[in-house]
Amino acid sequence: MNQTAIRFFGLGLGPGHPDYMTVRARKVLETADRLAHFCKRGKRGNARTIADAVVGADPEREIALVYPVTTEIPADHPDYAAALKPFYEASAEMLLAEIEAGRTVALLCEGDPFFYGSFMHLWWRLKDKVPTEVVPAISGMSGAWTRAGTPITWGDDVLTVAPGTLSEAELTRRLSGTDAAVVMKLGRNLPKVRRALAAAGLLDRAIYVERATMAEERIVQLADLPETVEAPYFSLVLVPGQGRRV
Missing domain, CATH: 3.40.1010.10 (Tetrapyrrole methylase, N-terminal domain)
Structure with missing residues (x-):
């Protein structure tokens, strides 16, 4: 070039x-x-x-x-x-x-x-x-999992990146069939995302990250996040994989 x-x-x-x-x-x-x-x-x-x-x-x-x-x-x-x-x-x-x-x-x-x-x-x-x-x-998700101190994939883990704008049923389907996940575009979709993660059996592994790498950074287990919290633009949910570790 x-x-x-x-x-x-x-x-x-x-x-x-x-x-x-x-x-x-x-x-x-x-x-x-x-x-x-x-x-x-x-x-x-x-x-x-x-x-x-x-x-x-x-x-x-x-x-x-x-x-x-x-x-x-x-x-x-x-x-x-x-x-x-x-x-x-x-x-x-x-x-x-x-x-x-x-x-x-x-x-x-x-x-x-x-x-x-x-x-x-x-x-x-x-x-x-x-x-x-x-x-x-x-990317924002790379910054998020690094700041959260959690490897997102191990070995043969399959990573799914899904927008929170999907329907609850579609989110549940996609999350149920993956090893690791990143859910973007939270905002007012956060309650729906939380329900989908629970239905997929992933809520206990889910980590909420807000404004990763910025001064206002916030990292917390999603299950511990109050349901009244409104997610800002710079926020996502991580579900770390649990694959092979040598």
Whole structure:
């Protein structure tokens, strides 16, 4: 790959603590003409917050891509796609205009850009139009099981990664047939996830991790977590495998 030709970067910044950012990510952060990031209205994006340790606020460099909807609309509701599709299309056109004007654009991503990332919706729209590089990163789940001090797989363990947005029946089915698991996208799905883990016989092994590697990190056995707790965006559940140990 001719690095000098790259105009659009999907920039993975890691699980949260800036020390887990790669050398490549830091270089792109420091040199890109524009730093784009997704955010909720009136708030800074999570990825932009991670980048604070490397680059301070610079209005001339920053492009905030403000989500038109959040978790108030369920992901499987027709209104969700109806709102997000034009948002992604408009965002892609905005970034394309910057690139065609001769500027390099880095779209900041918490975790890894190709793992449940909003970046992928813009990558899919721009990858055949502009030279693109995706900068990989330590994923949020990797940061979580490392900070929890629990190996996630041993020997021939099979790992299942499931979004908490699945139906309770589907979550139970998938969790019942695996050795180890990571359940992402908790939020208001946490009670449903807890019930599915109990039905699959995995609740006693489940570990709740919130804001892994960040200052507000919280790690607790899920069975000990009060049912009144509301899970934030940066949270997941780990079910460590129990396979062969030599």
